[in-house]
Amino acid sequence: MSKVKEKSAKKKPAKINKKTATKKNTSNTKNTIEAKYEGLKEKHLRLKAEFENFRRRKSEEVSKLLHYDGENMVRGFLPIFDDFERIVGSTNSSEESLSDGIKLVQSKIIKYFEVMDIKPFGDEGEKMDPNLHDAMLTQNDEKKDEDVILNVFEKGYTYRDKVIRHAKVIVNKK
16 A cells, blocks of 8 residues: 555544534533532531521520529528428427527528528618618608618618619618
């Protein structure tokens, strides 16, 4: 064979149609972008569902905390209540032993209040503060200053610096 025929016998590379190649590249790019989009969309939905579950769990947890908020306070008070029941149930007790039992319970209550950060206020001789005291009556005592507490009906109490009960008092007015 001649060299001319050899050259023609060799297959010439097929011409690549530019339009077909561009369509294939565009199609591949489009498929890649759609796959990434679907992946991101699925990831977004999963994260959204996880967040909703987290929010629901936290809401239930807070609801339970609020519902049983006073449980620790009640548990702390139960031993004091048991002591009161023993005092009431004692039949062979003298007045002195009953008085001692009541003083013991009172000291337990005072210690419990200290642990719970409950503080009493409203003693005789203090100056009347309308934010803390409720004036039930006024009396005139020339020996005492104006707006001084003369007598206390009920002590007031604060719980963590918040007034939970105002003191009921008699105030001096001149």
